[in-house]
Amino acid sequence: MVSEQQRIAEEILQESKVAALETSGTMSGPLVGAADRTRRRRRVEAMQLLLRGLCMASSVISISLMVTAKESSSVSIYGFQLPLHSKWSFSESYEYLVGVSAAVAAHSLLQLLIGISRFLKTSSVIPSRNHAWLIFAGDQVFAYALMSAGSAASGVTNLNRTGIRHTALPNFCKPLHKFCDHVGISIAFTFTSCFLLATSAVQDVIWLSQN
Numbered sequence: 001m002v003s004e005q006q007r008i009a010e011e012i013l014q015e016s017k018v019a020a021l022e023t024s025g026t027m028s029g030p031l032v033g034a035a036d037r038t039r040r041r042r043r044v045e046a047m048q049l050l051l052r053g054l055c056m057a058s059s060v061i062s063i064s065l066m067v068t069a070k071e072s073s074s075v076s077i078y079g080f081q082l083p084l085h086s087k088w089s090f091s092e093s094y095e096y097l098v099g100v101s102a103a104v105a106a107h108s109l110l111q112l113l114i115g116i117s118r119f120l121k122t123s124s125v126i127p128s129r130n131h132a133w134l135i136f137a138g139d140q141v142f143a144y145a146l147m148s149a150g151s152a153a154s155g156v157t158n159l160n161r162t163g164i165r166h167t168a169l170p171n172f173c174k175p176l177h178k179f180c181d182h183v184g185i186s187i188a189f190t191f192t193s194c195f196l197l198a199t200s201a202v203q204d205v206i207w208l209s210q211n
Contacts, residue, residue, distance in 0.1 A: 045125040055196040056108035059101045062189035069182035093152040100149040136204035146194035
């Protein structure tokens with residue numbers, strides 16, 4: 001009688017262990033999946049913040065190089081030595097580039113500060129679809145603005161380098177090489193900022209397609 005009761009008790013204990021293991025297995029799956037999704041989301045958000053930081057830095061470098069672009073020299077035209085003084089503010093295209101780059105730097109800084117604040121609180125960097133659409137629209141507008149500013153500035157710089165055909169106007173970048181180098185590098189960073197904004201816009205589209 002006692003042995004029969006022990007056997008029944010052992011069977012009940014074994015069944016309870018199996019039930020506990022099954023329950024543990026069914027609970028661990030969703031928990032592990034949620035943890036993996038969270039880690040992936042955090043990696044993507046870190047990449048988004050990195051893009052914002054790089055875009056802001058590229059825009060600031062572009063502005064710094066452009067506003068320091070000035071030089072004085074002289075050039076010979078028909079045998080006459082004429083003084084030259086070049087400064088970025090003499091060209092509306094360069095002023096447009098500085099203005100757009102400043103707006104992009106401010107936009108990137110604002111999004112970076114908001115994103116870092118939410119990232120440190122372990123909240124989603126993009127809290128809602130409306131916010132994502134707003135960021136996407138801003139990235140698109142500023143990317144096109146940078147492209148137009150860079151293209152306009154490139155046209156002026158190319159004219160300075162090649163001169164005007166069938167006229168005596170020379171290559172102004174020879175006597176003003178420092179000025180042209182500053183402007184050229186600034187334009188290169190402008191297109192870099194454009195590329196980074198376009199990449200951010202792609203990240204926005206991916207987020208919208210998955211949420």
